[in-house]
Amino acid sequence: MKILDLVKNCARIGISGHENPDGDCVGSCCGLALFLRKALPSAQVDVFLESFPEALMRNIPGAESILFSIPADAKKYDAFIVLDSMPDRIGEAARLYEEAALKINIDHHKTNPGCGDAFYVDEDASSACELVLEVIDDSLVNRDIAQALYVGIVTDTGVFQYSNTKESTMRTAGRLMSYGFDHTAVIREVFFERTFLQGRMLGLSLVRSELLMDGKCIFCVLDGETIAEYGASRKDLDRISSQLLLTEGVDCAVFLHETDPGIWRGSFRSSNIVDVARTASLFKGGGHTRAAGCTIRSEIGEAVKILKEDIKAQLLAAGIE
Ligand SMILES: [Mn+2]
Numbered sequence: 373m374k375i376l377d378l379v380k381n382c383a384r385i386g387i388s389g390h391e392n393p394d395g396d397c398v399g400s401c402c403g404l405a406l407f408l409r410k411a412l413p414s415a416q417v418d419v420f421l422e423s424f425p426e427a428l429m430r431n432i433p434g435a436e437s438i439l440f441s442i443p444a445d446a447k448k449y450d451a452f453i454v455l456d457s458m459p460d461r462i463g464e465a466a467r468l469y470e471e472a473a474l475k476i477n478i479d480h481h482k483t484n485p486g487c488g489d490a491f492y493v494d495e496d497a498s499s500a501c502e503l504v505l506e507v508i509d510d511s512l513v514n515r516d517i518a519q520a521l522y523v524g525i526v527t528d529t530g531v532f533q534y535s536n537t538k539e540s541t542m543r544t545a546g547r548l549m550s551y552g553f554d555h556t557a558v559i560r561e562v563f564f565e566r567t568f569l570q571g572r573m574l575g576l577s578l579v580r581s582e583l584l585m586d587g588k589c590i591f592c593v594l595d596g597e598t599i600a601e602y603g604a605s606r607k608d609l610d611r612i613s614s615q616l617l618l619t620e621g622v623d624c625a626v627f628l629h630e631t632d633p634g635i636w637r638g639s640f641r642s643s644n645i646v647d648v649a650r651t652a653s654l655f656k657g658g659g660h661t662r663a664a665g666c667t668i669r670s671e672i673g674e675a676v677k678i679l680k681e682d683i684k685a686q687l688l689a690a691g692i693e
């Protein structure tokens with residue numbers, strides 16, 4: 373796919389990505405928007421996203437022009453592009469996608485079958501940003517576009533740590549670095565830095581977690597009351613599952629937290645064996661083999677039982693335990 377072949381005659385182009393946007397989501401949306409504004413100077417290119425951490429705002433060029441709400445009288449778009457997600461996970465922007473004359477979807481989630489009039493889904497890609505770099509024209513890439521896309525690759529590979537990091541990913545990242553942005557600041561601020569409250573919530577989660585299945589699974593459940601006690605909200609609970617997974621001997625990490633009374637967010641990570649996309653799909657969630665998530669609306673005790681049974685079955689099937 374070359375994106376300009378599809379949208380070169382469009383006067384109004386909308387872009388969005390998934391709810392609770394991460395570095396790959398924001399980076400891919402901004403990288404693509406910066407490119408389209410450069411390639412099609414007379415076109416209007418708008419990006420719609422939910423709010424996201426300040427560190428992404430500072431480190432992703434173009435993020436300052438993102439729209440966080442949809443005007444009631446929003447005109448129809450000639451093309452609407454959904455990145456890093458299926459169109460049903462983009463919140464209110466789904467309406468703009470549905471109304472658009474041309475619907476385009478670019479994603480790297482293996483649970484996405486491909487949506488819209490034109491789609492490019494490659495589950496082997498490290499990130500949506502890597503796919504955006506493939507569909508835009510090399511000759512127009514500049515430092516800002518390179519930095520936006522680099523943030524997404526860094527985020528989704530866990531700074532080149534996860535198994536989705538390939539030789540080609542490193543080459544792509546190297547190519548982006550050659551544009552000369554401050555890559556050390558990007559990695560520190562986007563990936564490693566956390567707020568004081570995020571650190572406290574991580575500490576609390578580690579204390580509250582339990583080891584199961586002969587130490588192969590780590591499990592933590594934080595209810596809404598506990599979260600409120602610390603004055604924390606969803607953004608203060610980012611990346612906890614990845615930290616739990618760093619426990620020696622653990623293959624699968626589960627972090628469940630109550631976002632609203634009776635509604636829970638499940639975040640899953642694994643290192644080698646458990647396919648957590650399968651686990652998340654038990655509650656209509658999705659993601660990747662090694663990183664996935666879901667929303668749980670059923671009784672939590674029962675849900676915990678179902679999750680544990682699935683993980684245990686997968687470990688047993690692999691001859692572990
Ligand atoms: Mn992604």
